[in-house]
Amino acid sequence: METPSGKLRVLSLPSGPTTEELDLIARCREGDRTALGEFYSRFRPDVARNIQRVLGPGRGDLEDVLQDVFIEAFRSLTRFRGDAKLSTWLYRVCVNVALQRLRKVRRLAEVDDERLADGVSEQTPERGLDAQRRVKVIYRILDQLSPKKRIVFILHEIEGREPKEIAGIVGAPVLTVRTRLHYARKEFYRLAAAEPGLDGKRAPGEVSA
Amino acid sequence: MSRCPKPVALARGDEAALEHADTCEDCQTALARVRMAEDTFGLIRDMPAPETSDSRAEATLRWTRPHLALASTRRLGFAFAGLALAGAAVTLFVVMRTHWSKKAVAPVVVEKVTPPTPIVVPQPTMKAVVTLLGGEVELSDRRPLGTETLLGEGDALKAARNGFVAAQWAEGSGFLLRGTAQTDAALTLSELKPRAQRLDLARGRVDVRVGGHSLVPVAAVATPGHLIRVRGTWFAVWASGLTTTVEVYEGTVEVSDRSGGTTTLLSAPSRGVFIASGHALPAKSRVTTLAARDAVAARAHSELNILPVAPADAARAFADQLFAGSGVLAVDVDGAAQVAIDGVELGTAPLGLRKDVGRHLVEVSRHGYLPLRRWVTIGPTPGSIREPLIKAPIEAPPSEPPALSAIEAVVKERRQHIRACYERSLKRDPQLAGTVTLQLKLDAHGRVANSSIDGSTLGNEDVSTCLRREAAGWVFADGRNATIVYPFVFRPQ
Numbered sequence: 001m002e003t004p005s006g007k008l009r010v011l012s013l014p015s016g017p018t019t020e021e022l023d024l025i026a027r028c029r030e031g032d033r034t035a036l037g038e039f040y041s042r043f044r045p046d047v048a049r050n051i052q053r054v055l056g057p058g059r060g061d062l063e064d065v066l067q068d069v070f071i072e073a074f075r076s077l078t079r080f081r082g083d084a085k086l087s088t089w090l091y092r093v094c095v096n097v098a099l100q101r102l103r104k105v106r107r108l109a110e111v112d113d114e115r116l117a118d119g120v121s122e123q124t125p126e127r128g129l130d131a132q133r134r135v136k137v138i139y140r141i142l143d144q145l146s147p148k149k150r151i152v153f154i155l156h157e158i159e160g161r162e163p164k165e166i167a168g169i170v171g172a173p174v175l176t177v178r179t180r181l182h183y184a185r186k187e188f189y190r191l192a193a194a195e196p197g198l199d200g201k202r203a204p205g206e207v208s209a
Numbered sequence: 210m211s212r213c214p215k216p217v218a219l220a221r222g223d224e225a226a227l228e229h230a231d232t233c234e235d236c237q238t239a240l241a242r243v244r245m246a247e248d249t250f251g252l253i254r255d256m257p258a259p260e261t262s263d264s265r266a267e268a269t270l271r272w273t274r275p276h277l278a279l280a281s282t283r284r285l286g287f288a289f290a291g292l293a294l295a296g297a298a299v300t301l302f303v304v305m306r307t308h309w310s311k312k313a314v315a316p317v318v319v320e321k322v323t324p325p326t327p328i329v330v331p332q333p334t335m336k337a338v339v340t341l342l343g344g345e346v347e348l349s350d351r352r353p354l355g356t357e358t359l360l361g362e363g364d365a366l367k368a369a370r371n372g373f374v375a376a377q378w379a380e381g382s383g384f385l386l387r388g389t390a391q392t393d394a395a396l397t398l399s400e401l402k403p404r405a406q407r408l409d410l411a412r413g414r415v416d417v418r419v420g421g422h423s424l425v426p427v428a429a430v431a432t433p434g435h436l437i438r439v440r441g442t443w444f445a446v447w448a449s450g451l452t453t454t455v456e457v458y459e460g461t462v463e464v465s466d467r468s469g470g471t472t473t474l475l476s477a478p479s480r481g482v483f484i485a486s487g488h489a490l491p492a493k494s495r496v497t498t499l500a501a502r503d504a505v506a507a508r509a510h511s512e513l514n515i516l517p518v519a520p521a522d523a524a525r526a527f528a529d530q531l532f533a534g535s536g537v538l539a540v541d542v543d544g545a546a547q548v549a550i551d552g553v554e555l556g557t558a559p560l561g562l563r564k565d566v567g568r569h570l571v572e573v574s575r576h577g578y579l580p581l582r583r584w585v586t587i588g589p590t591p592g593s594i595r596e597p598l599i600k601a602p603i604e605a606p607p608s609e610p611p612a613l614s615a616i617e618a619v620v621k622e623r624r625q626h627i628r629a630c631y632e633r634s635l636k637r638d639p640q641l642a643g644t645v646t647l648q649l650k651l652d653a654h655g656r657v658a659n660s661s662i663d664g665s666t667l668g669n670e671d672v673s674t675c676l677r678r679e680a681a682g683w684v685f686a687d688g689r690n691a692t693i694v695y696p697f698v699f700r701p702q
Contacts, residue, residue: 044258044261045258046258048258048259048261049256049257049258049259052256052258052259053253053254053256057256057259061477062259062261063261064459064460064461064476064477066261067460067461068461068476071461104498131249131252134245134248134249134252135249135252135253135256137249138246138249138250138253141246157250158250158253158254159254160254185217185220186215186217188246189215189216189217189219189220189243189246190215190216190217192216192242192243192246193216193219193238193239193242193243194239194242195242195246198241198242198245198246198249199238199241199242199245200241200245
């Protein structure tokens, strides 16, 4: 839908789960194997993508984190109050698990180039390599941010979410989110401006595959 | 020229900052990098969802159902408790009324209901194939043990010190039992069914890997003090009396006290030390996260020689499938040599192993000998490597020990840490005083390769251990291959 200003605007967001989702939740709570499988396969791509965005691509422990998210989600499904969309609620679980992971191990596995190549695509191999390198550099910078700052930065700068929405996801007041975001941006761009890996050419010492 | 703006101002598009950047070379570079970072955000946003394995999904669902069932049982429990309370209130009311009215009431007869006998469906048992064997290992019934042996339910294995045996019971699932330098290991395959496996570890160490195949909902290791349940994972368990140590390398395991105490979930990479309650002592546990470097080393040490299996053929038993796709190799060289296959260290020679059919690189290494590298083709007929190792040329003779001043310089630099070793024990024993003589053997680079206690009048093991640990990182630039003996005198100030 095009508005007179030429931009697509969403005037109201659907709040709360749909009837279909409510039915799925009810069946999951009963321990229905088919429903659990349905829940898993329905949300797995989204959850995997979210984890990848927060923790960075090419990590060896993605499957572990994914498993933790679903175990946590299934466990707390009984506490789901239905005041948010199921996907938003799951996103919250996802962010919390990722946050725990970041606190526990600041960087478990170094970014694996081969796995990274699967995730980042550009038209030519040369450009693809450059894109991979840039993504790697960005996550190297993000690794230097504290987990809390890192989460709000990714949610805002990369995913384009508003502070109010982020506050709901991370469970902190909006003002706190804004403060964290302010310091996260300041720190990130300071590090980015001093990062030679973000220059147009290949970083010194880097060996091509 | 005005001061350079902060990079965040460039990212914000602050006009004054951009204007400044037009004339400042440093800011132009910063601006280009900031823009490049912002471009990369788009790439990250558009990354497709990564591929994930179905086996993990299976494992997650498998463990979720009982959990949810437990939650609903709890809810049901609360409901019943409520009803029971209401019933009790009504009964009390009736009894009181009867008592007051003094009227005779017919006695209530409660019929005894026998609970129905649960129906037990017998499950077929599985066999485990021995895939790696070294040192002294014996089977409970004195059957000969080799890489052709099939292990079944009820079999007990004993690995002597430094002995090891690995076996595989399903695709991606197996165990490695090993005796350490200090103790032997004993394990019983109490249960080996497609839907439940249980290994009872009396002592020693067992490494377990449970594959993602859907037929295995429960695998467990029981030690004298604890029960370790598995969630699609890779872990190691040591048992020593009522103390159990668990290291998790992949996935999650659940450790519970067998006396019915607490349950702890351990997620990789972590280590938990659990002491079960006993001898009137309460249960204790300590869980730590493994540092990335330690986790990598621990995983390398926990190599189970799991063999790939051809796509399952339901008509054939797993053991037959494994036998069909693999062959055996015996590596019999001089003792104490480390054997690695395809770059993975498997244990100390002489050893026998099973590997998938094809070409494999065997590397044998022993300190002071030239390494032996051989490509072998493993096929239906058993292969073997029996070659003497050749002594390496004699290394440079030890140099003179470094000058006393050089030693003292290194010691002085680490004085705080050495003092900390002593002060920790001093808190417990305020009279602690004496001399600990440390012997340090240096390698060809002047690094401490080996440290030992040459003598101690302190009589405190903690201080000695702490000192040796501390000395492990020292480097003496001009003391290649030398041996240093240095006394440390400790007395309270």
